[in-house]
Amino acid sequence: MYHYGHHHRLPCLRCHPHSYIRMVQHLIERCLLLHMSRDQCVKALAKHASVHPLVTLTVWRELQQENREFFHAYFHSISPRHFTSRRTRRVLRLTREI
Template sequence: MVDSSSSSYIHLVHRLIEECILLNMNKEECMEALSKHANINPVITSIVWKELEKENNEFFRAYTRSREETVSRTRQRIHNMVSSDSSKQRV
């Protein structure tokens, strides 16, 4: 059985993970941020994240897909900007 303080701690980690998701972080970025800014052991963050994934599988699949699409679009924009700048410099 989980005692009240453990339950509160897990709830806190859960809430902080939700904040990380709102900031469009992946699991590793969230683990790093919570470790650095909230002094939460990355193993705890990982365990809570995995449990949230189990409970909300569809959400996390869509979230991961959306993040991948965002990263892909960002990379394409950067590539286009670099290509545009390099063609201007050749003139």
């Protein structure tokens, strides 16, 4: 019924596909909470949960299609350009105050 990973019981993709997809979705959501990029999420799930990258990418795409506005805002918030511009504005504001 289930196979064992590193101390975790994980659903089997072939035996319980719906449970497996829900698990991958949950793991992706945890990656989003950690502000991880798609590629970081794919690597983390492959390494720590033995989720095949194609499965993660497929579930990610489905989530992205269902939640376009969220992902647009999410990608904007984690983009290096966004961090750089925020950091630059903060430095400029601090230098004006001095």
